[in-house]
Amino acid sequence: MARAPSSAARFEALYRDSYQDLLGYALRRVDRPDSAADVVADTFLVAWRRIDEIPPDRARPWLFGVARNVMANRQRSERRRADLAERLRQELSRATVVPPDVPAGLGAAFATLPEADRELLRLVAWEGLGADDLAVALGCSVNAARIRLHRARKRLAEALAQVSTTTPLRSFDA
Incomplete structure (x- = not known):
């Protein structure tokens, strides 16, 4: 009877087999290579944490789904950050600074x-x-x-x- 591979061995195989595909996927969808690397790293972090939930016969599409969600979360986060920065810029443009009275x-x-x-x-x-x-x-x-x-x-x-x-x-x- 064949023994199931360990979680680490399964993850290593998944990484080896899917890394280049996921990197290409991310590179085609983000504006900077370092952002694509972050997407891939976050995707594999999720995969490691949920290794037992990954369907053995559908691991690759499962990873693409995770990468897609990672990118969507990053875009939402960037949009919120940009909106906040704009609100702060507007608020600060109305602020007056009173310099201290220094001899x-x-x-x-x-x-x-x-x-x-x-x-x-x-x-x-x-x-x-x-x-x-x-x-x-x-x-x-x-x-x-x-x-x-x-x-x-x-x-x-x-x-x-x-x-x-x-x-x-x-x-x-x-």
Whole structure:
């Protein structure tokens, strides 16, 4: 009595026998080769998960049906993403941004800092993040966030001192 092939052996045979056909199918229906590769990968992921449900005598057409559904899901997802992006663009086109009121010396000193320091200081000053939240935003420990913030503040203080020694103070005697 012949033993049924294992799920892994059945999947390998299915992959070997159908990969090129599915790739060609996807390439003829999507706009980019990497999208076609994603369709094929997602199709075989479904096949692996449902290997026992695939009809042995109709595996190839079953895979084409899965690929067709994968592409339809991707198209719906892209359409939703594009609609959302358009709604956001329209909403943002009506938004007004009020720049923060920053004294000239502070702005000049701030501009001399590296971008990483400026972003860190903006997250704290403008967005109101504390050390715990800053750590989450930076993807580091709270201690590391505190150290980075301390160093950025120190560099800002040094830059402020430099700006104040090179920029003449205004007189209010007039």
